[in-house]
Amino acid sequence: MNSWSPNSLGKQSMIEINGVQKSFRDNHVLRGVDLTINKGETTVILGRSGCGKSVLLKLIMGLMKPDQGEILVNGDNVASMNDKQLSGLRQKFGMLFQASALFDSMTVDENVGLGLREHTKLPEPEVRQRVAEKLKMVGLSAVEHQKPAALSGGMKKRVGLARAIAMDPEYVLYDEPTTGLDPIMADVINELIISLRNTLTITSIAVTHDIVSAYKIADRIAMLYEGKIIFVGTPDEVKNTDHAVVRQFIEGSSQGPIPAL
Amino acid sequence: MAKARFSYTPENIFTCVGRKTLTFLEDVGGLALLVKDIFLSLPKAFSRFHLTAEQMLVMGVNSLPLVALVSVFTGAVTAVQAVYQIQDFIPMRYLGTAVGKAILIELAPVLTALVVAGRVGAGIAAELGTMKVTEQIDALKTMALDPVEYLVAPRFVAGLVMLPVLTIFSDAIALAGGVGISATALNVPPHVFLNSLKTFFKTMDLMSGLSKAFVFGSIISIIGCYQGFRTKGGAEGVGRSATKAVVMASVLILIADYVVASILFG
Ligand SMILES: Nc1ncnc2c1ncn2[C@@H]1O[C@H](COP(=O)(O)OP(=O)(O)O)[C@@H](O)[C@H]1O
Numbered sequence: 148m149n150s151w152s153p154n155s156l157g158k159q160s161m162i163e164i165n166g167v168q169k170s171f172r173d174n175h176v177l178r179g180v181d182l183t184i185n186k187g188e189t190t191v192i193l194g195r196s197g198c199g200k201s202v203l204l205k206l207i208m209g210l211m212k213p214d215q216g217e218i219l220v221n222g223d224n225v226a227s228m229n230d231k232q233l234s235g236l237r238q239k240f241g242m243l244f245q246a247s248a249l250f251d252s253m254t255v256d257e258n259v260g261l262g263l264r265e266h267t268k269l270p271e272p273e274v275r276q277r278v279a280e281k282l283k284m285v286g287l288s289a290v291e292h293q294k295p296a297a298l299s300g301g302m303k304k305r306v307g308l309a310r311a312i313a314m315d316p317e318y319v320l321y322d323e324p325t326t327g328l329d330p331i332m333a334d335v336i337n338e339l340i341i342s343l344r345n346t347l348t349i350t351s352i353a354v355t356h357d358i359v360s361a362y363k364i365a366d367r368i369a370m371l372y373e374g375k376i377i378f379v380g381t382p383d384e385v386k387n388t389d390h391a392v393v394r395q396f397i398e399g400s401s402q403g404p405i406p407a408l
Numbered sequence: 409m410a411k412a413r414f415s416y417t418p419e420n421i422f423t424c425v426g427r428k429t430l431t432f433l434e435d436v437g438g439l440a441l442l443v444k445d446i447f448l449s450l451p452k453a454f455s456r457f458h459l460t461a462e463q464m465l466v467m468g469v470n471s472l473p474l475v476a477l478v479s480v481f482t483g484a485v486t487a488v489q490a491v492y493q494i495q496d497f498i499p500m501r502y503l504g505t506a507v508g509k510a511i512l513i514e515l516a517p518v519l520t521a522l523v524v525a526g527r528v529g530a531g532i533a534a535e536l537g538t539m540k541v542t543e544q545i546d547a548l549k550t551m552a553l554d555p556v557e558y559l560v561a562p563r564f565v566a567g568l569v570m571l572p573v574l575t576i577f578s579d580a581i582a583l584a585g586g587v588g589i590s591a592t593a594l595n596v597p598p599h600v601f602l603n604s605l606k607t608f609f610k611t612m613d614l615m616s617g618l619s620k621a622f623v624f625g626s627i628i629s630i631i632g633c634y635q636g637f638r639t640k641g642g643a644e645g646v647g648r649s650a651t652k653a654v655v656m657a658s659v660l661i662l663i664a665d666y667v668v669a670s671i672l673f674g
């Protein structure tokens with residue numbers, strides 16, 4: 148495959164989303180999304196429930212194909228990759244799912260170590276050590292032999308996070324990392340995302356409707372509304388914007404241009 | 409959303425028939441693609457043998473009690489009814505032949521398969537269906553693991569291997585049931601029963617049953633996986649998939665029974 152493209156010149160490790168559209172029957176979820184994700188930054192995509200945030204992440208991972216437009220990772224179009232290229236791409240990504248999506252037939256250790264055991268030839272003691280290390284990063288210990296069903300929601304999220312970073316990915320996608328957690332646990336997760344960016348220089352995309360979390364973790368915030376990115380800016384630019392839709396969203400008001408129902 | 413009540417106008421009936429036809433064609437196409445993917449990923453079922461072994465345990469070993477129970481009664485009822493059907497024109501010393509052939513060729517393979525379809529087919533559909541609706545299948549893909557290699561191939565191989573094994577087991581238990589009831593209630597002593605079984609036994613009797621079991625085993629796991637992967641919409645969808653898997657597998661088992669029989673005996 149030709150890996151050269153104008154986008155890969157000079158700016159490595161980045162994701163470009165160009166004019167992406169996705170519909171399910173007559174439900175037009177994404178109607179032309181344009182967004183560039185810079186290397187080493189955390190980009191937060193804000194949007195209401197059901198506006199297509201999870202769909203966008205699935206499109207980036209190649210779990211779905213866009214109807215229109217393209218998603219370039221390091222200049223390569225995800226939708227036109229074959230199975231082998233897709234597998235190579237996915238090994239550079241980690242993904243935290245909205246509901247954690249831990250494999251419930253496996254223990255915590257097996258969940259976190261699955262990628263290492265399947266894709267590397269590391270000896271078993273080494274795998275165990277790395278698993279313990281990643282679990283420690285997310286503030287967990289001595290849970291290796293538990294099944295996910297025995298864990299609380301916050302612990303599941305943290306195990307999911309440990310699994311997402313187990314293979315030392317270049318990119319991590321977070322699907323609502325703080326939703327459903329108590330405020331203190333939410334802040335623990337926020338701190339984790341920040342420290343991952345700082346210590347491992349991971350490029351991240353987090354989708355959320357949690358403004359507090361967005362302000363805290365984001366280098367840049369993009370707002371997804373009615374199938375398009377209507378605003379991109381730093382947290383400060385978001386706080387001070389007079390864009391009516393963005394203002395209504397960050398103020399959490401039912402009055403304004405966004406219909407409440 | 410309130411659903412309009414179905415009224416039997418010609419348009420509605422055509423729409424209904426058309427939709428069913430489309431679903432049927434979709435199933436045929438989907439199954440064909442799945443079977444292709446399974447064959448491409450078969451080598452992995454052996455390189456990840458621990459997964460296959462685990463499924464063999466679930467499908468095979470854990471089904472033994474149920475298969476044993478069904479088989480012993482099948483053998484007994486076959487003997488009782490054979491006596492009723494043949495007693496006026498065939499000597500009782502041929503009872504073993506009649507019962508034995510019915511069991512080996514038809515009853516043990518088919519009833520074992522139907523029991524396993526209910527137990528294991530539904531289980532596979534529910535397990536994979538739950539993985540689908542809780543995004544575990546997507547998670548597997550994002551970890552660059554192929555769900556067909558990782559989940560389907562081991563179940564396929566396990567079904568292929570364990571159904572013949574269970575069928576042999578069922579053969580033995582059902583024959584024991586037949587011998588037992590003949591000796592205790594039908595005045596045909598065990599050595600008479602077994603002698604007539606031996607005299608007219610052909611290898612084909614056993615082999616035809618085992619060939620059927622082979623086919624039934626693949627049907628059960630393929631349909632279970634297929635319905636699991638197609639699951640949509642939470643717990644309700646998982647229940648629906650499990651039911652569909654059992655119905656579809658049972659129907660296909662009976663059709664395949666006829667097809668294999670016509671090939672082998674036709
Ligand atoms: N696989 C799918 N099939 C049909 N519709 C879907 C599918 N995935 C998502 N949708 C629809 O797309 C819309 C956006 O969903 P999603 O991306 O999950 O929203 P959110 O922004 O809350 O993550 C919803 O209306 C949802 O019903």
Ligand SMILES: [Mg+2]
Pocket residue numbers: 200201202245322323
């Ligand atoms: Mg979502």
